[in-house]
Amino acid sequence: MKYLFLLIFSSALLFAQDGDEEFVNPKDIIPKVVIDLRYSSPDHSFLSLPQGDVALPKFYTANECLMTYKLAKALKLAQDSLMNIRNFNGNFYxxxxxxxxxxxxxxxxxxxxxxxxxxxxxxxxxxxxxxxHNRGGAVDITLIDLATGEELQMPTEFDDFSNQASHTYTSLPAHVINNRDLLKNVMVNVAGLLIYGAEWWHYEVPGASTYPLRDFQMK
Ligand SMILES: [Zn+2]
Structure with a gap:
């Protein structure tokens, strides 16, 4: 009986690991998550490049987000935790x-x-x-007030490739640093994701570099 239990338990673990690399739509798991894929927009730019800002064409065919199940589960843990916050940084949510x-x-x-x-x-x-990102193991995100949809103030816009986007940049108002740190603390300590030092908005699952590269468009 004991061995049967162990057998079932280990098969379940194996199955979970297989499922973790499957692609899912995070909306199916986190109904309140907001999807705003910037590369599906006709008005997104790379900012602060040596040659100045560069407007990008619309690269995605749809504003449909996909990611591995493992990453979506991690984001759900983060969202569930963030939804409990009412007072933060002098603001009421x-x-x-x-x-x-x-x-x-x-x-x-x-x-x-x-x-x-x-x-x-x-x-x-x-x-x-x-x-x-090509492996479904990374996300670029920010925080919003769930009641209004308004973004919390962060150090830079998305895709601003200046030093100001770095986690170690400190010449910022205290409330902006607090917002950046809240995002980091929840993503790292609750969701178990990894930061990327140069970009405050980027988070990824440990081991994502072993997931297969994919190349299909969203529908
Ligand atoms: Zn990224």
């Missing part, structure tokens, strides 16, 4: 704080196009080896 997703799974073909615009691996992963 009647429905708590929420997550807005700017990017999740990114087709590898788009990685080539982004790298053409800014071939700097500190900010845009080399498509030859692929980004963790």
């Amino acid at each position: 009647p429905e708590g704080i929420g997550i807005k997703i700017w990017d999740g799974y990114r087709p590898r073909a788009v990685q080539y196009l982004l790298f053409e615009v800014y071939p700097n691996p500190a900010y845009v992963a080399d498509p030859a080896s692929g980004s963790k």
